[in-house]
Amino acid sequence: MIRRLPPFGPLVAFDAVVRNRSFTRAADELGVTQSAISHQIRRLEEFFGLQLLKRLNPGVALSDDGARLYAELSPLLDGMAGLEPSIRGRSGQNSLRLGAGSSLAAWWLVRRLRTFRALHPEIEIDFTPVESEAAIAPPLDVRIFWTTQAQSRATPLQAPLFRENIFPVCAPSFLPGGKPLLDPAALLELPLIQKGHSPMGEWSWAYWFGKLGLNRAVPRGLVLGDMGLCLNAAVEGGGVAIGRSLLIADAIDDGRLVPLLATTPDVLSTKVHVARWSEELIGDRSTQVLVSWLTQAAQETSSDMLGFIQVEPPTVLNQAP
Numbered sequence: 001m002i003r004r005l006p007p008f009g010p011l012v013a014f015d016a017v018v019r020n021r022s023f024t025r026a027a028d029e030l031g032v033t034q035s036a037i038s039h040q041i042r043r044l045e046e047f048f049g050l051q052l053l054k055r056l057n058p059g060v061a062l063s064d065d066g067a068r069l070y071a072e073l074s075p076l077l078d079g080m081a082g083l084e085p086s087i088r089g090r091s092g093q094n095s096l097r098l099g100a101g102s103s104l105a106a107w108w109l110v111r112r113l114r115t116f117r118a119l120h121p122e123i124e125i126d127f128t129p130v131e132s133e134a135a136i137a138p139p140l141d142v143r144i145f146w147t148t149q150a151q152s153r154a155t156p157l158q159a160p161l162f163r164e165n166i167f168p169v170c171a172p173s174f175l176p177g178g179k180p181l182l183d184p185a186a187l188l189e190l191p192l193i194q195k196g197h198s199p200m201g202e203w204s205w206a207y208w209f210g211k212l213g214l215n216r217a218v219p220r221g222l223v224l225g226d227m228g229l230c231l232n233a234a235v236e237g238g239g240v241a242i243g244r245s246l247l248i249a250d251a252i253d254d255g256r257l258v259p260l261l262a263t264t265p266d267v268l269s270t271k272v273h274v275a276r277w278s279e280e281l282i283g284d285r286s287t288q289v290l291v292s293w294l295t296q297a298a299q300e301t302s303s304d305m306l307g308f309i310q311v312e313p314p315t316v317l318n319q320a321p
Helices: 008-020 024-030 034-048 062-092 102-119 186-190 207-210 227-235 245-255 285-304
Strands: 053-055 059-062 095-100 124-129 140-149 158-162 166-170 193-195 222-224 241-244 272-276
Touching: 008 024, 008 034, 008 053, 008 059, 008 062, 024 034, 024 140, 059 062, 062 285, 095 102, 095 285, 102 124, 102 140, 102 227, 102 285, 124 193, 140 222, 140 285, 158 285, 166 227, 166 245, 193 241, 207 245, 222 227, 227 241, 241 245, 245 285
Parallel strands: 095 124, 095 140, 193 222
Antiparallel strands: 053 059, 140 272, 158 272, 166 241
């Protein structure tokens, strides 16, 4: 007889919500959106035909049925979490399964993994692209997340890696002589590329027009759903994109992209890249080597970028003596 099993992804999401007592924190832990977590919980409740969680304001609480489910589920998940590293450990393998977003992978990470292999041939890297919208990630040892500053502090299970500068970029053919613009007002005449329909903060053109002192209603321009696609469109001459320093470093170095402005405002991303690993890998030498290398490689890229962009000095405010 075929077993009628509850869906595994929603069980993992349910466990994360209960432990964190929050849909938001559970979403951040699993590297997905809050709406994806809500969808997983609805699937689980539909499977059992029961309300498992009580939505509070703020937070969540277990229903009686949810409490009974969690009491049985938690030890099962603990046992499953210990199974895989135990089997891999007995096999004598020295490999790490690394996951990160496809844009970071394609534009920065993958081309540098050969350097890691040359430095550490004893550690095999098995890389898998994992998008932030994925409800449940495949089994990974180390995963690179892009998260808020509040969630980026160092813990036994994660380490902050790098924070990027943000500035507009385009193909050299867009600019007179292929040189960055001296006058930001020239941006008003150029087609724009935008990631998503409702970007916020430093990812919106409204933010940049305000930062540059330009007064104009912001046209939508070309809308693409992925940062890598936005940069590809910019390379192909589709318009001006808002770039992230780590992702665009190689494209600027080889001349596919150039900074739009000769002097750009000093804008840091409000999000931070962090590396996270499982509890079983706390103190694991290979994991520590990989995370240290990722941090160093990002620092080297950031240092190289200083030769390509000129950042406006911060405004100094008068202070009382």
